[in-house]
Amino acid sequence: MNAQTVTALIADDEPLLRAVLRRRLSEAWPSLQIVAEARNGREAIEQVEALRPDICFLDVQMPGISGVEAARQIGRRAHLVFVTAYEQYALQAFEHGVLDYIVKPITASRLADTVQRLQERMEKALPMVHSEALLQQLAAQLARAGAATLPSVEPLRWVRAMVGGTLKMIPVQAISHLRADAKYTLVAWQDDDGQPAEALIRLPLKELLAQLDPAQFAQVHRAVVVNLGAVKGVTRGDNETAEITLKHRPERLPVSRSYLHLFKEM
Known part of the structure; x- marks a missing residue:
């Protein structure tokens, strides 16, 4: 140089x-x-x-x-x-x-x-x-x-999503996690039968996160938000990152270094 x-x-x-x-x-x-x-x-x-x-x-x-x-x-x-x-x-x-x-x-x-x-x-x-x-x-x-x-409103209670041509009203407490997907957000939840379900909604993750209860949902990666009540465990990696395992789903969610402080008690 x-x-x-x-x-x-x-x-x-x-x-x-x-x-x-x-x-x-x-x-x-x-x-x-x-x-x-x-x-x-x-x-x-x-x-x-x-x-x-x-x-x-x-x-x-x-x-x-x-x-x-x-x-x-x-x-x-x-x-x-x-x-x-x-x-x-x-x-x-x-x-x-x-x-x-x-x-x-x-x-x-x-x-x-x-x-x-x-x-x-x-x-x-x-x-x-x-x-x-x-x-x-x-x-x-x-x-x-x-x-x-900041909006002076109560946290979001339902998320609307189209699933197979049907409009679904997804209870927020049933959502396990959210993932950013370009201009969309992938919503993952347990349906009424306790089965894993997913849908894409036309709302960026950042905008959706602002409407959720911060005591229930936490951002753990720039592209991932998790329902803390759905977390089964957190495993630290070797490079200041971690992975989340969920109670009722097989996915393993990444935790980046910026958000490890949320799990400092590990």
């Missing part, structure tokens, strides 16, 4: 959004080298320590360690760019000019402005800026934003 090469890390828990940002960056800044992608704040911190990228594009809201908390730990080791869906709450912190941000959905024009500012900062050898006060302010603003968007 020559001295002129600028490197970057992308951190986002959504693979499709990472792919979009990578593609947009390749168009706006062809010489930029993406050296790593991270699925959460903890992975971002580890990758920064290992690879020392010049720039970090951090999704603000990620499972476990958030992008804001990751930024606080990364400090001045990289130029920081936040990716956020909450422009109205984040704008005040960024107006000081010491941090930059991109609003979802990512547009070519907004990214071009960000790239230009980054290039100017790096050409002038301006210092990497870390403002603890502004990061604390941003964390508080985004926490309020997240709370404001």
